Amino acid sequence: MNNTTMKPLIIIAVAVIVSLGAALGGFFVSQSMGKPKARRPGIVRVKGFSERKVRSDLGELILNFRTQGNDLAEIQEKNDQAQKDILVFLKSKGIKDE
Numbered sequence: 001m002n003n004t005t006m007k008p009l010i011i012i013a014v015a016v017i018v019s020l021g022a023a024l025g026g027f028f029v030s031q032s033m034g035k036p037k038a039r040r041p042g043i044v045r046v047k048g049f050s051e052r053k054v055r056s057d058l059g060e061l062i063l064n065f066r067t068q069g070n071d072l073a074e075i076q077e078k079n080d081q082a083q084k085d086i087l088v089f090l091k092s093k094g095i096k097d098e
Contacts, residue, residue: 061095 045053063086067079091097 061090 065079065082065086067075067082069075069078087097
């Protein structure tokens with residue numbers, strides 16, 4: 001075999017090795033992540049000398065909203081009003097401001 005017939009074979013061999021490595025790497029990463037356990041939301045189990053189920057009474061809610069316009073002062077005013085409206089709505093639904 002001469003040099004011109006070896007180059008394509010080397011390129012194919014390298015491509016096969018790299019693709020097998022990527023496939024095996026992906027497989028092992030997916031296996032190491034494990035499968036999520038089906039649990040009821042809002043309950044955390046803590047293990048120690050005893051076990052006890054505790055319902056969470058505190059949460060964090062992150063909201064995003066967007067205000068568009070051409071005048072910066074007008075946008076800021078609309079933005080502030082939207083923020084106040086959202087807070088009033090959440091408080092009317094029983095969410096405490098902490």
